[in-house]
Amino acid sequence: AQSVAQPEDQVNVAEGNPLTVKCTYSVSGNPYLFWYVQYPNRGLQFLLKYITGDNLVKGSYGFEAEFNKSQTSFHLKKPSALVSDSALYFCAVRDPILTGGGNKLTFGTGTQLKVEL
């Protein structure tokens, strides 16, 4: 089975400070990992993904994430948070061996990021 955990329901950060949104995963093989963001009344927007290669992945809007195989983590980071980053963030995983051609993503429960002035 594939699963992902986002241990924090909410993260509060002051604007200009670095932010981290945590994600850990469980798969039997090598994972494909994704971050999506959801603004109110909007769909899921793709931010970044890790498939293979460099463990540090850079994505949209200045976000980055680091794949750590030993800790089975894929935390989302940004060096300097903006109020406009306030949204719901979802981590997702796919086990390419388990899901084969179905390409099923398994999502975490989401972390609400609140960036305040």
Add this chain to the structure above:
Amino acid sequence: EPEVTQTPSHQVTQMGQEVILRCVPISNHLYFYWYRQILGQKVEFLVSFYNNEISEKSEIFDDQFSVERPDGSNFTLKIRSTKLEDSAMYFCASSFGTSGSQETQYFGPGTRLLVL
């Protein structure tokens, strides 16, 4: 930038009625998906579709659900006889491929279904 679109944005229906949710995936994408998100819960996979066939489906996707690509642009999810517990936000997604850079799934804005 191309995007996935979904109609309607909101749908209210009576229990036992049939509903059809519509999606227009990104035009050159080949793989199509439906997910749902019950209020306050995580996003859950329902079904994936490729080459006019279901590739994979979850336990949620029972005989009450069906998908179809009736023409070259639309991808639909039909719920034959809605139940109260079908109330959720339904997201359509599409991807060009299933590996490497091609496998990113792009999501539509969702259809909020309310079953009364």
